[in-house]
Amino acid sequence: MLDDRDQKLLLLLQRDASLPVSALAEKVALSVSACSRRIQRLEEEGYIERRIAVLNRGRMGVPTTLFALIKTAHHADGWIEQFKKVIADIPEIVEAHRLTGTYDYILKLVLPSVEHYDVIYKQIVRRIELFDVSASISMERMKEGLELPAGYAR
Structure with a gap:
């Protein structure tokens, strides 16, 4: 406690x-x-997993944030494992979540420019079959952080 x-x-x-x-x-x-x-x-006890340095995205050359929403016709374990391997190999994908609702997955990408999304898109679709991909460009980061609320810890 x-x-x-x-x-x-x-x-x-x-x-x-x-x-x-x-x-x-x-x-x-x-x-x-x-x-x-x-x-x-x-x-x-596992409350602290690791200590990291948070890098400045502008200085690192990846100021653009893009969210890719993915639908797939495949839901078998083998496909999911292959998808995990594909996205793990792409450093521009900084977060990935499996979703409920209309889309199956959302990927958060950090990119040097909007145009660079096509490079990443091609890397993904060459390695795994997707049904539909829709991308949204973040116009403004209104809140961002890694800080978790501590009041819920058990």
């Missing part, structure tokens, strides 16, 4: 995992060693 300090530590680490343990300890009113032990416990 997580207490308020654990939840605050998780929020702080999500915002900036590079904060020194001494700064985190001060913010949650713990000694440095107690704070360090809590962080280690949170990692061991």
